[in-house]
Amino acid sequence: MRHVLSREDFDGARIAVVGMGLSGRASFAALTEHTNATLSQWDSKGDDVGARLLTPEALLDWGPNLVVIAPGIPAVSDVYEALNAYKIPVWSEVELAWRMRSVDADGTAAPWLAVTGTNGKTTTVQMATAMAQAGGFTAQAVGNVGDPLITAVTSEEGPNLVVVELSSFQLHSTHTMSPLAAGCLNIADDHLDWHGSREAYWADKARVYNNTQVACLYPVDEPKVAAMVEEADVVEGARAIGLTKGVPGPGQIGLVEDLVAERAYGPERFHSANELFQVKDLEHLAHGDVPVHLLNDAMMAAGLVRAAGVTPEAIQRALSSFSLGGHRIETVAVQGGVTWINDSKATNAHAARASIRAQEDGSVVWIAGGVAKGARFDELVSDISHKLKGVVVIGEDQEPILEALRSGAQGVPVTVIPPGSAKVMTDAVAAARQLAGQNAVVMLAPACASWDQFASYADRGQQFAQAVLE
Template sequence: MTADLETLHSWRAEGWRGLRVGVLGAAVVGFAAADTLVELGCEVLVVGERATEERTTLLDVIGARLELGDAAAQRDALAAFAPDLLVVSPGFHPDVPALAWAAEAGVPVLGDVELAWRLRDKTGTPAEWITITGTNGKTTTTQLTTAMLREGGLRARACGNIGSPVLDAIREPDGWDVLVVELSSYQLHWMSEVSPAASVVLNIADDHLDWHGSAEAYRAAKGRVYERTRVACVYNVEDPVTEQLVRDADVVEGCRAIGFTRGVPRVSEVGIVEEVLVDRAFLDERRTSALELTTLHALDEAGLSAPHVVADVLAASALARAVGVEPRAIRDALAAFRLDAHRIQPVAEVDGVRWIDDSKATNPHAAAASLGAFDRVVWVAGGLTKGVDVAPLVEAVAAADRLRGAVVIGRDTAAFTEALARHAPGVPVAVVPDVDTDRVMPLAVEAARSLAGPGDVVLLAPAAASMDQFTDYADRGDRFAAAVRALPQGGAARTE
């Protein structure tokens, strides 16, 4: 038999007990799903390519079965198990053998976020949800929003793509007032019933085209965040695609479209007037008045003054205001907030050259925002391009006359060197050969130092993913920072 999803809309639904559920993926999200389902009384089989020794042991302890193997073996294990329902971890493409089998067999499939939405009443009154996506800025905006809510007296929890599965958050014993859920396009692909209080698409640029197949499919996945929103769909006035996604969304009657802009806001927008961030959306007198949230000077003191970060601040402010957070709480939260590591993070200043780690700029859109924050840049770039063309980024940066040099690392070196030769022929370029991971950043930093002079910024903003040479973007950034700090210092130096 297959699960009747219409009966499975509560933690207390009788239909969960005894249900046979397959879980595709044995990493963090897969384990959270298995743990949740076992607690519900389901019979659970987890399939995946690999699992850590600790996770293997824990799955055995909680009473879930684990079958590891390649894609075909995962399909065969699920077919033999004959699940009533399949829960999929983010990142599995719909045409992988296990999911193709489920479609052919008529087995319903839920993503982890959709499953969490159905079970959100475990601890009593369900928390409100705020959902956040975009090509870039998701994590920063999620953290900013959470900080604002907490400063406003709400028990708020950041979860989802930010690192802690939503399924763990909805099961925490004391519950929450608000869950701030960061969502990737992979997670959004599987969502069908989530109905948040407020939602946002921060920006849209080509990314993950190798997974989605086209820019249109990627945009459509992002736009799903707006579906069924109840209070406010927040969009980026400077990115018309996000506004169109709001127009296309099927929302709850009474939901408002709220814009954020680094310019002067119109009615129903948050923005900036004479270096003051203001709200013209969530007040009755919005046609004639505005509420002060903070100032650009205060953001600069908090290290939040880069243009793309200011945009994130405005988006987070709109989301917080949508659930009733007062302007004073927003101001105080921003004064205390600090950006994560690897997000335009100062590393050191050596001989008049500033070294900045923005390893989290894993696509051209993020790198463009980072490069735009500095006037004279030696750019450290490269990695896995994920099917995205980097030439428009290089052309734009070259036209702005910001580049003093470039150092290219990673597997997809040719994509960068060819674009630089075409669009920035006068810019010196150094290429780090394909060497052991331990040697990549020392060589890159030494090459960058030879290209940089006093007043320049050496910026690690790779515009590409990191998994060709590093564990993840954090590993890449950490190795960059370590190599910078190992440089011989000819004069006065300051480490951040």
């Protein structure tokens, strides 16, 4: 039987839960069940979601001494500005979960494995969870994927290993989390409008490594991420573990021909390696050759669970039967020489680049566009132009992509679907079919968020698949 940690810390507090989406509702429910704090709910929709109407003035007038804030509230918002000015502590759901996590009778809590990055977080977390489960843990994927983190960790029957997907939004107001192992997969410009600057975005991603107990994993070919590890304030004894595409040295996980080997844990790392899995164990997940980003995700997942003691045998067993989550490089149909791929979860340039570059030169009809989130696409287009057979541009925020195509992909035919189209995905699929001809890969990899024309990236992917099948 477990009990919730340090509930007395909240007794007598006035806690405002700001943003009543999934995260806010779960936080409010946990505080209601496990504390005697005075609580209030706040949202920009006010009474529509059963909350007080959120304005900085009204929130401050209520007099909170702690605010638990949803990831949808931007760091550059007037709400954050007001709370910071009055020095009111602000916690993410992640911070609240860490402070309230359930402990066993001996006072021990389930360890956390923490994952962030611009691209690949969900796949990595799902892989790590499958590996841990194959190794005998009752592991659960939570955070920015799966169930709310606060719900999982305050349960009396919660998992004995927590694998947490963390966005930069969540990390922004996370302060004391101390994961067993942590990793940042990559870093590229994204969500700059939320954070206010590239530097602020990077700084929030770097918080994943703070207070790490055993292992900070990072790709050696990402110097910005390596710098995050070097500058992190970790628990004494925590080690840096590099992920490389070359032969691994001591303290690394890397490739020896077609197998992934680990020289990161245990005294034998100085003179021998453990085989974790083979590249062919990922072939069933790929359309064509195993893409580099998928290999990166698997290496990161394996490195994280090794910190928890999961065996190489369990890692390989999990990967050989693993399946990707929905809307991530899903083959919808193959007909008339055209392969239709749903990668709606590619919501930024980094993710779109990885998927498109895994295809053959001149084969891709790319469906792109949506909410750019302040990003530019010149570098992306430059990197993938040789892969393109045609482009279909959708979304309300088209100019950044069109400008990049004009300068970096001259000669590639482009069809623009007007932003006001009532059946945007049907029109996009029809246009892509015209551009595809007799031999092509049509790939929905928008490089943008979906909320301008769709309910979510999942809704966007579902509408794409339905239009293709029709």
